[in-house]
Amino acid sequence: MASTKQNRVRSMTGFGRGEASLGNNLLTVEVRTVNHRFLEISNRLPKGMLSLEHKLRGLLQDKLGRGKVNITVTWTQAEGDGAVAWDHQLAESYYRVLQEVRDKFEFREPVTLSHVLAHPNLLSSGEPHLEDAEAWKILQKVTTKAIEDLVSMRDNEGEALVRDLLPRLETIRTSLRAVEKRSPERAKEAREKLQKRVAELLDGEAEVDQDRLLIEASFQAERMDATEECTRLDSHLDQFKEVLEAGGQVGRKLNFLLQEMNREANTIGSKANDVSVAREVIQLKEEIEILREQIQNLE
Structure with a gap:
């Protein structure tokens, strides 16, 4: 059963934007996210909204599960109203500090306008x-719109990733079936090969002990047998698909399953001792690695 709209598989990469007017001023919120192990939020707020940072973080935490989040909030004035204000008190204070630093370290360079204007909060444009x-009322409204845009983009990219992942599971399963089909043939060939080598070594000087030969062939077949690994890998493929179809925050679960899948593939490869099986194992591991890279971007 496919995941519902409320429980979709989401990418951690996305962008959202929201805007709202207040008189001649325009508030814009932009939210960008990329993949990250946890939810990490960084923000850039206008001076007059710094006290709302904790509420803004709470709003983001309610809507997003994982990812590195960068949110930028800006005020601008409507077109045609380009008044820019400057903080007189801040400018005077900042200038005095720069002068003190200059005198303290005996710098020859004078304090200039460009030095004063370098302060990020000196000039303001459009902030009511x-x-x-x-x-908070207007910030919450605009941020919610930006988050909705972001989530929509993350949902769409998540669906695209799922469409890519599911066929790869079947590619792995096809290679696994080839390994399982080859296993009985390998056991028979190993027994015949052992019997031939023993016969060549004895060179007709003694009769081959069939019971002893059978025991040794059984030992070899057991060392080469990857039935358990194939069964577990097949089960992991089913679980991987079930997790994807259930939706929600699947990234960590899928990452664990892929670790187990890779472990089983390595064990199958170590038992291979066969060109055709080794070729299928290489195909298995290539697809598992692609899956691993893809799911790093899933929430």
């Missing part, structure tokens, strides 16, 4: 003066 409650 709002009480926290009013500021």
